[in-house]
Amino acid sequence: MKLLLVEDDRKTGAYLCKGLVEAGFTVDLASRGDDGLHLASGGDYDLVVLDVMLPGRDGWSIVAELRKAGRDTPILFLTAMDAVSDRVRGLDLGADDYLVKPFAFSEFLARVRSVIRRGSARQSQVYRIADLEVDTVRLAASRSGRKLELTPKEFGLLALLSRRAGDVLSRTLIAEQVWDMNFDSDSNVVDVHIRRLRAKVDDPFPTKLIHTVRGAGYVLEVRG
Known part of the structure; x- marks a missing residue:
């Protein structure tokens, strides 16, 4: 948050x-x-x-x-x-x-x-995408009822993707929102955290939710 x-x-x-x-x-x-x-x-x-x-x-x-x-x-x-x-x-x-x-x-x-x-009465606090649930007030996330053990930055990244589900988010926007930093094209901090997040959110489940849009960024959505 x-x-x-x-x-x-x-x-x-x-x-x-x-x-x-x-x-x-x-x-x-x-x-x-x-x-x-x-x-x-x-x-x-x-x-x-x-x-x-x-x-x-x-x-x-x-x-x-x-x-x-x-x-x-x-x-x-x-x-x-x-x-x-x-x-x-x-x-x-x-x-x-x-x-x-x-x-x-x-x-x-x-x-x-x-x-x-x-x-939270004025703002959405729980985001649901397929079997993924992200609670931005309790700072908790789960998939198929299974709690996801996320670091604070991983949760911040997932919360941002969830709030903007369906939107392609650039690395620059993600860096600004999650790390409060200007994105350096030589830095791979966003890509590294996306890989770590996928290992917890996507890899254990058959349906993948975090997708790469080549040359544009990342999007959280259900495909197919």
């Missing part, structure tokens, strides 16, 4: 990014409010974690602008502003939760998962 973290404190941002990545998330980090709004407006995020006091644009106006534009991405405020009036304001603007600094990372992670689960 992909998160956007808008946090101007470098130490806090690095700490949260490290913990979230270790928990299996892909994270984009913005240190300015205007950059955060730009990313949140155009990116496909499962959650936005947002400070209030930011350079360029404050968190209040970011939430207001996103909701005004019809963006229903779940939002978690993470801020040192602890007055009841601040919490009420954040929730009234359209945020889904409000956590005050300082905080325990375990609570923060629980809040992140809770907000994503609640937000």
Whole structure:
């Protein structure tokens, strides 16, 4: 799952990014409010974690602008502003939760998962393609009722292919969405992970779902 973290404190941002990545998330980090709004407006995020006091644009106006534009991405405020009036304001603007600094990372992670689960009412959370089932909230996948043991990156790759089932996805798009990196034509990271994913998702089963489209990329679909 992909998160956007808008946090101007470098130490806090690095700490949260490290913990979230270790928990299996892909994270984009913005240190300015205007950059955060730009990313949140155009990116496909499962959650936005947002400070209030930011350079360029404050968190209040970011939430207001996103909701005004019809963006229903779940939002978690993470801020040192602890007055009841601040919490009420954040929730009234359209945020889904409000956590005050300082905080325990375990609570923060629980809040992140809770907000994503609640937000699943607005977003599809389970994708089914033939006998494959991918649950993007529980971070679980199975085929023919058999649980698939996937690494966080393998699950992120499978979730992306499942959300876009039937669409041919380029290596560049996959690298950007799953690894948050610009694709280097000399790098085979996408192809290597596709091979590893096929070994778990396709090889043990008669019907193959992950297909190569020569010169274009990969697609998850039922053929024949």
